[in-house]
Amino acid sequence: MDETTGYSRPPHFPDAAFDIIAFASSAGGLRALSEILSDLPAEFPAAVVVVQHLDPRHRSLMADILSRRTPLRVKQAQEGDRLEPGNVYIAPPNRHLLVNPDGTLALSQSELVHFLRPSADLLFESVAASYRNRAIAVVLTGTGSDGGMGVEAIKKMQGTVIVQDRESAEFSGMPSTAIETGVVDFILPLTEIASALIKLVMQDDVKNP
Helix, strand or coil: CCCCCCCCCCCCCCCCCCCCCEEEEECEEEEEEHHHHHCCCCCCCEEEEEEEECCCCCCCCCHHHHHCCCCCCCCCCCCCCCCCCEEEEEEECCEEEEEECEEEEECCCCCCEEECCHHHHHHHHHHHHHHHHHHHEEECCCCCCCCHHHHHHHHCCEEEEEEEEECCCCHHHHHHHCCCCCCCCCCCCCHHHHHHHHHHHHHCCCCCC
16 A cells, blocks of 8 residues: 555566556557567566557457567456566557556546547556556657657656657657657667666666667
8 A cells, every 4th residue: 555645556576677668659560569579588577568559440460460579478458457577468449558556457448538549648647657666658659649648647757758769760750749748768769679678677777878
């Protein structure tokens, strides 16, 4: 129980400086996520949650595709899933993905945010509230402005924000929106994001080049 809020806090994972990595991506996201997740080790000690903007009219094959490209365990998120280290949880089409204060996942069909469902902003805001300074938000390629309010929430709770640089992003709308908030800790080319996450989460020194 957190004495300041009265709410339960999620358990910390052993050997991890951060418990959760929250990714947000849209157009071009599958390729970017594939590259990052393929470079994370099987023993990666944090949980990963992903909002990728998907066509709500079709079943998503994203979890199946990513599971073939990473040593981590990948699944489409379900209501009540409990976050585990080394697992990747993908928001299903047409559902907001939220992280509860006890470390479980919730799915919602509440109103669209910026005409989107799932919303990166809602995911990041829930992660910030639940995991505070033990959360990392990563904004990748995509059109639109989703994620901007969310990264501000992450930073307000002393979390860490990483954004793919405009040069390596197939679509720069989402990265640009995040960068323009002024709260980003690391702006990195796609090829350097996985190594930065490994250094941060597995408690090695990391410097922004």
